[in-house]
Amino acid sequence: MKKIELHLHLEGAxxxxxxxxxxxxxxxxxxxVFDARGHYAYADFPGFLRCYxxxxxxxxxxxxxxxxxxxxxxxxxxxxxxxxxLFVSPEFxxxxxxxxxxxxxxxxxxxxxxxxxxxxxxxxxxxxxxxFGADRARQTARCAAETAGGWITGxxxxxxxxxxxxxxxxxxxDCAAEAGLGxxxxxxxxxxxxxxxxxxxxxxxxxxxGVQAIEDPxxxxxxxxxxxxxxxxxxxxxxxxxxxxxxxxxxxxxADAGVRVTVSTDDPPFFHTTMRGEYDRLASTFGWGDTEFRxxxxxxxxxxxxxxxxxxxxxxxxx
Numbered sequence: 001m002k003k004i005e006l007h008l009h010l011e012g013a014x015x016x017x018x019x020x021x022x023x024x025x026x027x028x029x030x031x032x033v034f035d036a037r038g039h040y041a042y043a044d045f046p047g048f049l050r051c052y053x054x055x056x057x058x059x060x061x062x063x064x065x066x067x068x069x070x071x072x073x074x075x076x077x078x079x080x081x082x083x084x085x086l087f088v089s090p091e092f093x094x095x096x097x098x099x100x101x102x103x104x105x106x107x108x109x110x111x112x113x114x115x116x117x118x119x120x121x122x123x124x125x126x127x128x129x130x131x132f133g134a135d136r137a138r139q140t141a142r143c144a145a146e147t148a149g150g151w152i153t154g155x156x157x158x159x160x161x162x163x164x165x166x167x168x169x170x171x172x173x174d175c176a177a178e179a180g181l182g183x184x185x186x187x188x189x190x191x192x193x194x195x196x197x198x199x200x201x202x203x204x205x206x207x208x209x210g211v212q213a214i215e216d217p218x219x220x221x222x223x224x225x226x227x228x229x230x231x232x233x234x235x236x237x238x239x240x241x242x243x244x245x246x247x248x249x250x251x252x253x254x255a256d257a258g259v260r261v262t263v264s265t266d267d268p269p270f271f272h273t274t275m276r277g278e279y280d281r282l283a284s285t286f287g288w289g290d291t292e293f294r295x296x297x298x299x300x301x302x303x304x305x306x307x308x309x310x311x312x313x314x315x316x317x318x319x
Contacts, residue, residue, distance in 0.1 A: 001293055002317050003275050005076065005084045005264045007208055008063075009158070011056040012093065012267030013072040013236055021144035022058040023218070026158060030054060040270050045240050047257035052270065055240075058091070062107035065093060067133065069111045075268075077120040079275040093242040096139040099147055108149060109151045123153045123305055125184065130159030134168050141172035145179035153305060154182040154305035161191035166198040175201040182305035184231065188212040189242060193219050206303050211242070213259075215251035224258035230258060230301035234281070236266035246285040254301055255292070261301040272294070288316035294318050 023030045033055050035041035042051040059068055069086070076084045088108070094100020105124075112122050125283070126144035128137035137157065144155045157169060166185055169293030173183055185199040189209035193216035199207050200222075210230035213219045223230070234249050243249045249284055255261050263278050282288045301314045 001080055001279065001290075001295070003079065003081045003279070004262070004297050004304065004314065005081050005275060006206070006224060006229075006262050006300055006303065007264035007266060008072075008076075008084055008086050009231055009267050010068060010072060010086045010088045011059055012052065012270060013075070013086075013265075014056065014059065014068055014123050015071065015179065015269050016055075018068065018071050019055045019058060019127060022064065024194070026058055026111065028058050028060070039272065041163050042270075046252075046266060048270065050200065052267070062093075062104045065104050066111045069108050069251065070115070071118050073111070073115040073122060076122075076275075077115075082120060083276055083304065083306075083310075084122045085125055087123060087125050087156060089129060091129050091136065091140060091159075094144060096136065098143050101143045102147060105147055105152065110150050119125070121310065124151045125154035125305065126181070128155075128157040128159075128169060128172055130157050130161065130169070130186075131163040132159065134164075134172070136168045137172040138175070140151065141169055141175040144176050147180050148176075148179040148209070152183040152279060154184060155179075156186070158208070160314040161189060161195055166195060167201055170202060173204075177203055177246070182206070183221040184208055185262070188230075196223075200226075200228065200307060204214040209233060209237070211250050211254070212238060214253055220254065220257050223254075224260075227260060229260040229262060229299055230254065231264055232261050233266035235268075235278055236271050239271035246281050249285075251282070252286040254286075255296075260299040260303065262296050264311070272300045 028066055033051055040051050042048045090096045090101040093104035118234050183204045184206040185204045186208035187195040187199040192212050196210050196213045206229045207233045219296040232251050237243050251261055265273050
């Protein structure tokens with residue numbers, strides 16, 4: 001089945017063998033990053049963050065990011081993904097310096113253009129890092145605004161939901177919106193329903209994760225009424241302990257309540273998941289089949305931060 005993925009972190013999608021190869025080239029010590037089988041090694045959420053930061057520290061410079069994007073898009077295509085949106089931050093591409101970001105972006109855009117010709121389309125979502133603070137987020141937003149258009153079509157915020165409130169970053173979201181970028185924000189993964197409401201106050205039409213909205217029936221009704229789309233990553237939520245099992249995950253209850261849900265992998269090699277794996281577990285756990293999967297892909301098409309011709313082409317794939 002063809003698939004659309006809206007929530008994929010570029011660095012977080014780096015396969016372990018890619019990271020090991022970069023580390024070898026740079027003679028970097030990544031002791032403790034991998035387990036005996038060569039997978040990323042961590043025991044809990046703080047451990048995941050440490051592992052993530054150590055592993056991705058070897059990705060530096062435009063050439064590395066171009067190579068990474070090529071690798072990730074190839075893996076996406078192998079999973080049947082025909083369109084993907086990737087979170088990428090100027091913070092990690094030159095320290096949020098505009099000139100350095102433009103160099104990184106040029107290298108990634110060249111790769112994205114080549115991949116599109118081979119059947120896997122993509123867009124970039126410039127991402128502020130919440131726990132870096134509001135001032136740093138402004139720098140990221142300026143980078144987003146100056147490079148809006150082409151491959152860059154969205155703006156969002158990731159990082160630790162427990163730091164401040166999303167509304168503390170309103171200036172950055174307003175800046176991005178004025179530049180014509182679509183808005184999304186990580187919320188409702190760790191911050192509860194209140195964090196989802198804060199993201200809505202920023203003008204977001206999509207919420208990264210958003211699954212804890214299920215705890216507030218009024219919020220669920222509001223999401224359904226507004227047509228807000230949730231970028232749900234079930235395998236990620238379960239791997240990090242947000243929910244104890246697939247059976248306990250609320251994606252089906254949210255969909256049944258009329259909320260637009262989509263399916264993505266977040267940081268797939270860290271959570272030992274794939275898009276095919278996500279679909280398989282949804283099918284076996286909730287009995288989802290062609291009808292449900294077609295619907296979530298149509299919702300993803302409607303929510304994608306892309307131009308009208310691209311949206312129309314994607315809709316035809318699921319007609």
